[in-house]
Amino acid sequence: xxxxxxxxxxxxxxxxxxxxxxxxxxxxxxxxxxxxxxxxxxxxxxxxxxxxxxxxxxxxxxxxxxxxxxxxxxxxxxxxxxxxxxxxxxxxxxxxxxxxxxxxxxxxxxxxxxxxxxxxxxxxxxxxxxxxxxxxxxxxxxxxxxxxxxxxxxxxxxxxxxxxxx
Amino acid sequence: xxxxxxxxxxxxxxxxxxxxxxxxxxxxxxxxxxxxxxxxxxxxxxxxxxxxxxxxxxxxxxxxxxxxxxxxxxxxxxxxxxxxxxxxxxxxxxxxxxxxxxxxxxxxxxxxxxxxxxxxxxxxxxxxxxxxxxxxxxxxxxxxxxxxxxxxxxxxxxxxxxxxxx
Numbered sequence: 001x002x003x004x005x006x007x008x009x010x011x012x013x014x015x016x017x018x019x020x021x022x023x024x025x026x027x028x029x030x031x032x033x034x035x036x037x038x039x040x041x042x043x044x045x046x047x048x049x050x051x052x053x054x055x056x057x058x059x060x061x062x063x064x065x066x067x068x069x070x071x072x073x074x075x076x077x078x079x080x081x082x083x084x085x086x087x088x089x090x091x092x093x094x095x096x097x098x099x100x101x102x103x104x105x106x107x108x109x110x111x112x113x114x115x116x117x118x119x120x121x122x123x124x125x126x127x128x129x130x131x132x133x134x135x136x137x138x139x140x141x142x143x144x145x146x147x148x149x150x151x152x153x154x155x156x157x158x159x160x161x162x163x164x165x166x
Numbered sequence: 167x168x169x170x171x172x173x174x175x176x177x178x179x180x181x182x183x184x185x186x187x188x189x190x191x192x193x194x195x196x197x198x199x200x201x202x203x204x205x206x207x208x209x210x211x212x213x214x215x216x217x218x219x220x221x222x223x224x225x226x227x228x229x230x231x232x233x234x235x236x237x238x239x240x241x242x243x244x245x246x247x248x249x250x251x252x253x254x255x256x257x258x259x260x261x262x263x264x265x266x267x268x269x270x271x272x273x274x275x276x277x278x279x280x281x282x283x284x285x286x287x288x289x290x291x292x293x294x295x296x297x298x299x300x301x302x303x304x305x306x307x308x309x310x311x312x313x314x315x316x317x318x319x320x321x322x323x324x325x326x327x328x329x330x331x332x
Contacts (some may be wrong), residue, residue, distance in 0.1 A: 003195040003219070004248055004315065010214025014274070018211060019324030025258055027205035037221045037236055039193035044208055048176025051211070055203045058224040060236040069285055070203055070226040076270055077258055078186055082170055092243055104242055104251040105246045111306045119235055139278045149170065151308060158185030160177045 012070075023052040025078065029166070031055070032074040034132075036062035036093075040155050043086055047160065055080060061093040062086055064132035065122050067122055075143050085132045086160070088153040093121050094163040125152060129163045137166045189218040191244065197221070198240040201252040201260075201297075202228035207320050209252055213326065221246060226261040228252055229286050230298035234307070239307050249312055250328075251298045252326070254319040259287050291318060295329045303332045 031054040035043035043056055045051065049131040055074045057067045064071070064085060074080045098119055105114040129150035136142050150164040197220040199208035203270045209215065209222055223233045230237070230251060240246045264285055271280040288294040295316035302308045316330040 003199060004250065004313075005212045007250070007306070007317075008326065010327070011212055011324075014211055015186040015324035022322050023206050025204070025206070025256060031170060032203075037198075037240070038191070039218050039222075040189050041218055042217050042222075044210070044211055045180055045217070046177055047173045048180065051208050052282075053203050054205055056205075056208075056224055058222055059233070060223075060239040063176065066235060069227070069232060069283060072268070072271070072280065072283070073258070073285060074203070074276070075296075076267060077262060082168065082172070083186050086171070090191060096243060099174075101239070101242060105238070105307060108242070109307060110308075114238065115274045117235060119239060128298045140279050141271060141275060147170075155189050158177075158181035160174065162174070163243070 020051050027052070027054045027057070027078060027080055027145050030080050031082045032057060032071055032080040033084045033086060034062050034064055034067045034071070036060070036088055036091060038088060038091065041088050041153050046086070046158065047155055061091065061120055061122065061128070061147045064070065064136050066120060068139070071136070072141050075146070081146055082141065083136060083148045085129055085148070085150045086153055087125055087129050088155055089125065090155045091125060094123060094125065096121050127165055133166050186217050193218070193220045193246055195219045196246050197250065198223060198226050198237055198250045199252060200230055200233045200237070202226070202254055202257060203316040204254060204257065205329045207252070207254050207319050212252070212319055212324065222227060227257065227286055227288065227294070230302050232286060234305070237302070238307050241312070247309065247312055248303055249314045251295055251314070251316045252319055253291055253295050254321050255291065256321045257291065260289060260291065262287050292329055297329050299332050
């Protein structure tokens, strides 16, 4: 049995023993988290977020620009009023450039369809957190009354540290 | 103390008692999950995914189109070869239209900056899962050898059901 063939079985165990019961659609704590998709960062576990508490958005890097559609929906339709950005040490986003990835797509997949995609790599971790918080703080579609906090998660020891609050 | 003021304290408990130790950057099970950001859907818990196993991407709806940048990075730079799409019952994405949200942004925020954003609402749950799997299956930047599976998570009872595999 492959790992993903086990999803159904492991889900049955979750539903039987750990499912907390049905809950309201809007996040109970009025919070949205934007975290990296990295396999080693589980933002709910890392911050102690229970099912029902918060929207958790995740993408390559945990980048606010890529999360804007989701954040606007979260704020406008579901009432969240805090945004927490979580980037992390040893992130893959500092290991490549757009030029490198564009060339790899052409070489491996024989298409130029990716040439205009900005993969949003960043050179420096704490700067990326500060940039994302500043991007949201200044964005005209993000509510001015939002609290916006930037964190770094340390892949080495599981600890978070706050980088900036705006 | 606010809920998010407690993140640091809850994180300290996680790091001390539940952190599994440092792990390699590439997902151990070569899997990427794309799930909805909904507060009630924890894709790792729902599918039994441990820290280190899989990339977990999340956005409003769990939509493949919005996850494309992340999926390409996941496949090209970090070796994932399966994609699992997870949408869910009672999703907020079926409750609005672009026109409604565009008008709300103009009315509440007094800006037309959102007029050209496609918020990607969808009218029907299972169709959205099938559409997303088909979108990825046919996309020239997604590896042809990828296994792509679509699921529905049931907010009512915590169970998943497989909708389509391609």
